[in-house]
Amino acid sequence: MxxxxxxxxxxxxxxxxxxxxxxxxxxxxxxxxxxxxxxxxxxxxxxxxxxxLDGAERAHLFDLAEHRPRHQAPGRALQQVDPTAHRLLEMLDSASSPAFVLGHHTDVLAGNRLAYALITDFAALPPRERNQARFVFLDPYARELYGDWETVAADTAAMLRMEAGRRPADRELGDLIGELSVRSDDFRGLWADQRVVERTRGTKAYHHPVVGDLTVSYQAMALAGQEDQTLFVYTTPSGSADETALRLLATWKSSVDLGRSRESGPEPGPRSAVT
Incomplete structure (x- = not known):
């Protein structure tokens, strides 16, 4: 040179x-x-x-350089999860596997009972608040829940930057990024790092208030025929202490739901986090 x-x-x-x-x-x-x-x-x-560049960074470079037609992402009311995916979530719940579907802007579109018991009950939140990035950066409980909050936060900001490269004219995404920048010093610092990432697999550690410490592996899969909807499935090794913790959490969640159903009547069908 x-x-x-x-x-x-x-x-x-x-x-x-x-x-x-x-x-x-x-x-x-x-x-x-x-x-x-x-x-x-x-x-x-x-x-x-x-x-x-790694794979995610290369894809981000192409997104920025190719000047795709600028379009808005579908509104929240249009991000519907297919009934088949809801049934899959229920099957995974029966197998003690937390699972949920993320859409645009890290919106939590749907999840099974065990996922909500492990993380937070997104289905009980107002539609606007059913968002992973808002939970990670704006809910103090997230810092207590995640064993490595700093890594989770950095990955979440990088996922949003990756999406911003694909959807530069998405007003709702811009509003979310602006809100997080104003309300979270941590997000503002991470956003300035210019990092991008696509999460496909990995591990997460939790400090759960009911079952204590546990670590899960996750796999992310795009849902066929659904634009920008990703299914995240959490698993643990068979016979491990982490598997036992998830089964205990499932039992606890069932007992809580049973108590609520006796007080208020039968629980409705599959819950979607977008209405």
Whole structure:
């Protein structure tokens, strides 16, 4: 690599990045400043390779560069979960597996009883509050619940930034980001990090007030035929203390629901977190 002037900031300079990506400094500068809208996939691939982007970061780069038609996300009333997905949630509940569906803006669209018992009863909240990002950043209980709140918070902010790249004209998403920026210093700092992520699998630790500490593995799956709806399923190793904790939580939740049903009558059918 040819030598350039004195480095003023950490990381690659424009000259170095342009050289690694095989393009002129002028062209790279125009791309960086949004003055060129003709970047080919080959150019974007070269930039992604030069920057050593991971899969989520590469997708975000393409979202920002390709200038897809600007459109609004469906309103809350249109984010309906298919009845088949509701039945799947019930089946997973019977297997002591917490599960829920996230839609646009990290809205919690539906969940089974065990998911609500583990995290919080989103179905009991006003529709606007049934949102994972609001829960993580604005509900003090979230800091007590998550064993590694800092990681959960960072991932949540990065998920919103990923969606913002896909939907730059989404007014509801912009309003959510603005609200979190005003009400949460933590979110404001994380948003400035410019990080993006797509969560597909991992683990989460909980300090639950009923069953104590437990760790679950999660898998995220896109729901076929449903735009931007993702099913999250939590599992634990068979025979583990974590599995026992989930089963105890399921038993506790059933007893609570039974007590409520005796007081107020039968519980309604599958609950959706969007009305």
């Amino acid at each position: 040819s030598r350039t002037g004195r480095r003023r900031v950490s990381g690659l300079r424009r000259e170095e990045l342009a050289q690694l990506a095989g393009m002129s400094v002028d062209y790279y500068t125009r791309l960086e400043q949004g003055r060129s809208r003709t970047a080919s996939h080959a150019v974007l691939d070269a930039l992604a390779a030069a920057l050593r």
